[in-house]
Amino acid sequence: MSRLKAAIIGGGNIADTNHIPALKQLSEQVEIVAVCSRDFSKARALADKHGIAHAFGETAELYRQCTPNLVVICTPNNLHYPQTMEALENSCHVFCEKPPAVKAQNARDMADLANKKGVVLAYNFQLRQASEFALLMRCKADGLLGDIYHIKANFLRRRGIPGWGYFTNKAMQGGGALIDLGVHVLDLALYALGYPTPEQVIANTYDFIGKAGGKGLMGTWDPATFEVEDAATAYLSFPNKASIMLSASFALNMQAEKDRNLDIFGSKGGAKLFPFTLHTELAGELADIQFPFLEETDIQLKNTSAFLDACLGKPSNVCTGEQGAILQEIVERIYQSSTR
Amino acid sequence: MSRLKAAIIGGGNIADTNHIPALKQLSEQVEIVAVCSRDFSKARALADKHGIAHAFGETAELYRQCTPNLVVICTPNNLHYPQTMEALENSCHVFCEKPPAVKAQNARDMADLANKKGVVLAYNFQLRQASEFALLMRCKADGLLGDIYHIKANFLRRRGIPGWGYFTNKAMQGGGALIDLGVHVLDLALYALGYPTPEQVIANTYDFIGKAGGKGLMGTWDPATFEVEDAATAYLSFPNKASIMLSASFALNMQAEKDRNLDIFGSKGGAKLFPFTLHTELAGELADIQFPFLEETDIQLKNTSAFLDACLGKPSNVCTGEQGAILQEIVERIYQSSTR
Amino acid sequence: MSRLKAAIIGGGNIADTNHIPALKQLSEQVEIVAVCSRDFSKARALADKHGIAHAFGETAELYRQCTPNLVVICTPNNLHYPQTMEALENSCHVFCEKPPAVKAQNARDMADLANKKGVVLAYNFQLRQASEFALLMRCKADGLLGDIYHIKANFLRRRGIPGWGYFTNKAMQGGGALIDLGVHVLDLALYALGYPTPEQVIANTYDFIGKAGGKGLMGTWDPATFEVEDAATAYLSFPNKASIMLSASFALNMQAEKDRNLDIFGSKGGAKLFPFTLHTELAGELADIQFPFLEETDIQLKNTSAFLDACLGKPSNVCTGEQGAILQEIVERIYQSSTR
Amino acid sequence: MSRLKAAIIGGGNIADTNHIPALKQLSEQVEIVAVCSRDFSKARALADKHGIAHAFGETAELYRQCTPNLVVICTPNNLHYPQTMEALENSCHVFCEKPPAVKAQNARDMADLANKKGVVLAYNFQLRQASEFALLMRCKADGLLGDIYHIKANFLRRRGIPGWGYFTNKAMQGGGALIDLGVHVLDLALYALGYPTPEQVIANTYDFIGKAGGKGLMGTWDPATFEVEDAATAYLSFPNKASIMLSASFALNMQAEKDRNLDIFGSKGGAKLFPFTLHTELAGELADIQFPFLEETDIQLKNTSAFLDACLGKPSNVCTGEQGAILQEIVERIYQSSTR
């Protein structure tokens, strides 16, 4: 079977250190044919560094000269929508960085177009490939959890407002801690529940610490350009009465440097990750179960591989365009609720 | 100054081990003159055991024969309302066990009548007197927390469905884990915020484990008579955008045997209890602060003393009738939200 | 149903603190009618202390005057045989302290006579009632262990040669660390395997530390009267190739003050006690399982109750006369092997 | 003094990473002149990699063309015997990988021939050079242990069946966990006792987990080709009543990933390794002694150096041909006992 031809759109760090290396490790299935960046010199440098044949400064040129089977979008959040739409129009499979978009309708349109064009649209939520999450899903499948009815999902940093990039720029990012960090654990929680759409969403966002400015564990940030939330809290209630409590922060006066975890409560057992522990009954007694030898995995490699599986029509647990649309709608409802 | 005359209504364990011993330790200010229980033999036995002059089987008789200045209500939840109203009508100060009532309107009527009669109505939320909570309020007053904007409040048990009493009887208790356990940490969270009324309340309750029956850490319970929630989760959003995430359980598939804690997040610092730790910045660095020598206190004695202070017109941090009405309304909104 | 009548033979500590209190807690089923001790004053004092009607200085007198349904033997090891035989001849059920006897043939005769007379003969190996061992047997029954093929059983003390009693007197005790301590874990190991008779037994006993004399954690002992082994090690090989490694010591140059544990290895899982942990595979991964809330039990009360169940023809896990005979034969083979 | 000339027989990993680097570090005393492997390309590659002058595909050729003073045998277990015999016949000192052979008589013949030819035969049990074992022997020499009378020796893996190589091939390896792992701790235990021959050996071997197949911590193994024991347990009893309890496993349902330890019990003190602790009496009290700064050593380098010392007639603690014969006989008796 001939290899798929991939093009990379975006010349930043995530392309360089995540997507390109993963694709190169999967060279039996895929070949990177081009890199494209609005800053052509970045595209050029990246192509040279990784031995990629073509570099472009405009996507139109890319599609004109190459005919990629798939495109990886690694640009700022606000470009995900137009670039994905263009790629889909060119009948390319799309592997887009998270979050899907900055507006719910955009994510919906992206999913619809992919559907219409009969190509794969997927988002790069790599935590789905973590050994702990895979084990959670196996435990669920084996009935060790029973019905899952409540999840607490947190992605918190104590003082982790990035002092670089455009993480605090609302127009480019679409938001702050929620859209950058919270979406990771929200995606896992939704997936564990079967990706339902919530009946009710209520939320609040905060910016006390961000607006005060200061020095943190990820550099010094400027309060004058801090336009996003430094923390968000939300409650999602689903038709079957399941619920999610979600918290995300760039900055919060807590003890841990960072805290990324989920507590999953089911009728038969509960699980906590990361790391993974299981709490249930066994042989008639309350039992705590640890799995001391879970293997560490290269979650980017696994997620890229899952995307390729999807492109090849194989079973895959990559985040689909449809799931991305549901998630993006929730994000939008959270921001709307908090600006009531 | 002459001593206040107190009467005890209710002949159960809480009267015997909490309220009567506390009042006796405060004998310079108060004298217990009577015990009343619908089961007269219980009233008799309690009076004899503690050297109290009078025992009654009916409250009407109590008010006819004695003229107490204050009444302590230690009966099942559904009796708090009628007995408090009767006491207030008799111009007595009332110290009522938690929760205030089983309906929001009842608690509202109780507060209004106390106000009209010019007497004190207070509820026995003893955790307010815990050293850790007192320290939290001092930290807040000293500006160490700044503006408090989010609180996570949990009162969770892994398998703590009581195998005795009427804790699972909906009519008598008004609910389960929320009204029995959750109200304690809800009261603390509201007090820390200034006891505001929430704009929005969203919640869900669960009974998977309770309905399954079984053996737990507080005995064996009967699924057939399990009528209440074994777990409740709620989100409260306040006009100033502050928020509370509340969780309460009799049974939940978690690791700890029980978990009663609050995480308070403010603009200057955050605190966690119990035990108490403070997380803030000091000398330009992120700092974690522990208070290793907080004294253990007899929280019932302190709360009874705070009630007497209120009766005597002194400053007091006991839970007021007004606060109880706010709290009860929230409890009702939680139950309503979860039965949508 | 009328209560069983019990007589206690032996006026020492084990009667006073273990057997009599347990029987009294089971007073709905059994009544203690007499105490007998060769030292009549001891019998008298014990009877008075516990409100027992009769005291005797000779067992013959006991049987002449009372007609007990059951007898509890709490005398030195070398008296277990004659006193049990006498009791069985009098058609009494017998609950005999461990070890069964000091000779294998004695224990065999005891079992045979009980069988012939149609009464219950049982030995007081209380650890069978420990929650951890009960859980082990439930795990085995639930298939969590698969086939058990190897057990390491240890009952070790670092410096625990008793400085009192006749624990170092060979004639009265029949041996040292093995017959006093080792038999407890040997009984558990055999029970876990289905109480098979070993094909081969090889062993060694030691007395270096005992013969040196000294001060230990259970007093000062006299090397001149130290006639028993201070340590014993043995290997038991069974027809189905299962094996037991057994170690027992009064004194051994090790770190722990004492170490009483079993490692049970099965084809599906392994368990370790005390405390209890389970090591197996779950959801496709190696798993370590803890049971944090095992209840502490009064193992003497449970074992006495199990003996009464046996007397009443109910299912019981008390150590039977037959099992005692197997165990005693193993003990004898261990001592023989070590004196080759 | 001129340097010894060494030849390497076997072109696998142990030659490449252990023996050749060690010999090269000892270049003042020894020079590697040739590498020989039945797969000549391996010999060639190894010689090139390490700058060794000659490579051979047959040992006969090696001896014909070179005249090595010493030979290092790093081939599969079943080749140790013929290749050592050939080397001895050529009057070479031999440093043979463990185990000595796959049959006891072979190891005996090897020792006898070395003796007859007046050359050194030694086996590469490197753990003898571990700092902890050296300290044990110093403690013994200083009288801190007194008479050693019991040793528990374990080399256990939880799920460590190698998924590569011929470790599960009975014909090539001669056995499984015992002959691959157990011999290491058996050698140490025997050495600590003065390398006596046991009076009695009793043992059992198991293959439940191996025969079931599966995924472990050292890869995935095929149950169809699993011909060896996954676990072995044995008891060795010596003429002076000292005893060894030996356990070895490739797979066992235990907690630790692996457990390689010895408990040495003596009349004056006991030691545990690895790591090393000493338990004895000091100043009249029971004492636990730790040695926090034991240096980490390159045990292969030290053992190779010890072999060279032996070749040069200097004192050496390397495992001798005679000791290897004793050990191999014990291994054979263990396998025989378990197949009774």
Place this chain on the structure above:
Amino acid sequence: MSRLKAAIIGGGNIADTNHIPALKQLSEQVEIVAVCSRDFSKARALADKHGIAHAFGETAELYRQCTPNLVVICTPNNLHYPQTMEALENSCHVFCEKPPAVKAQNARDMADLANKKGVVLAYNFQLRQASEFALLMRCKADGLLGDIYHIKANFLRRRGIPGWGYFTNKAMQGGGALIDLGVHVLDLALYALGYPTPEQVIANTYDFIGKAGGKGLMGTWDPATFEVEDAATAYLSFPNKASIMLSASFALNMQAEKDRNLDIFGSKGGAKLFPFTLHTELAGELADIQFPFLEETDIQLKNTSAFLDACLGKPSNVCTGEQGAILQEIVERIYQSSTR
């Protein structure tokens, strides 16, 4: 042998809970015949409580009516001198509470008079009887420490200014943290060195925290009546160049609630207590030694017994009058140095 007759002088807590119970446990050797307190009612009550025949309000009366063989002085520090002198004049052995006196010359006179009268004068430094200190002296005697050349001795409290008694009264106590706490560890350090007299003493005392007043872990103290040092530090240099660094505090901004320890450094080994650890070389390696089973002792009982041994002419390690005079002189030199 007839029993010694003892009289107690002082009716406070230390008499009631330490000395009288200890003497009563030693009733084979000693009988308490009288209690004397300037507050006669206290003497009366104490005598009644403990079944002592006589009570007195004046010591003169005591000596007139009874003829005690020994006297125990349990009065405020400033009374130790006159009462001891009177007792010695009456030819009584004297067991005096620590510190010996409030002036060095007083302690010298007390020692001289005891010597002249041929009776025993001893001070109640009970820590000498602690198992850890006894072990230290055995280690020293066994040569495990070599020459001791430096000791760090600390008796520190973080906030332990007593809120009761006259601990902060300079006239009655003679000082603060040094004379109340520091003398305990100073006595041990001096004893370990052979009780030499220092060549040089340099010291400083502080009262910052005491003068500030406040609430601590031993109550609330009044800065207005705080006349003593809250902390003292001193360096003692001896003729053989050994040295002691001494620190004592009632209040110090440190982490531990209290810290009572000695670090003893010798040429062969070093020891730390409390608890006791030994650091030396063994078998050619640096070794850390713990003694996990040191028995807890009733140090008052042992010290009273040691005093009686001295009275009976037996070997004794109780603090002698001569040692007390040396210690008191050092205390005085410390206070003098700090007021330079």
Place this chain on the structure above:
Amino acid sequence: MSRLKAAIIGGGNIADTNHIPALKQLSEQVEIVAVCSRDFSKARALADKHGIAHAFGETAELYRQCTPNLVVICTPNNLHYPQTMEALENSCHVFCEKPPAVKAQNARDMADLANKKGVVLAYNFQLRQASEFALLMRCKADGLLGDIYHIKANFLRRRGIPGWGYFTNKAMQGGGALIDLGVHVLDLALYALGYPTPEQVIANTYDFIGKAGGKGLMGTWDPATFEVEDAATAYLSFPNKASIMLSASFALNMQAEKDRNLDIFGSKGGAKLFPFTLHTELAGELADIQFPFLEETDIQLKNTSAFLDACLGKPSNVCTGEQGAILQEIVERIYQSSTR
């Protein structure tokens, strides 16, 4: 602004790994123009390795050919004085390794000449730049410590007598543990107190372990050439009654491998480093404060930068010539006191 020209004097390890790399990182402000070593080949090699233009074998030649603005002295202690004086005479700023000199008068002369010549003289006590010490000084400035009145300063090694170099050579080093290690923590303690001159100094030095010879954690040392102290203890008393207890050792029978710490006691709070903790009162309670995210810093780089700041007339916390003279005088008084 043109760059400063620097010359390095001394061709050893500290020049190679500390000073030259630091200066090269600060290449915007400074340029290394020459290296000088009495062993010219060392100077040559170092210059080549680091791309430095000139190498010299004599300092006179250096000053003749180059005109450095500043000189870094990295030679043995006894050369600090003559080389610094020569550099100052040549009007160079001098950055001299610690200790300042081997005699107090030398350090005084050095400071005076620098003052006279109007150039900067500084010593390389890099620990001043440690984050923990910087935080201490900020805490002091913020009033969190109040008045500092006592400091315990330790720089101890258990067996850290260097087996190489001239660390045990008295003539070249001027002393042992004190002058090599102790001066680091002495400098910090003095700086925290405002660098006062002590009123009294009393001290002792020891060499028991050094004179015994042996193997340690920094190699094997020769007792025959061990001329310095292996341990020193000292007490410094200042005019305002503040005090320092100083301990330094190359070898001491203690538990830790090494222990470098300061305990700073103030009227408001106390601090401990390394690591840093603060102990004070907050919100009316005793509080322990940790700073979990102190950044690790390149203390040599920071100290070199601080020296350059001083050269450029900017504020700087580098150790000044004046401070060095005070410290050196204390060192001399310590050695004098111990040889009384």
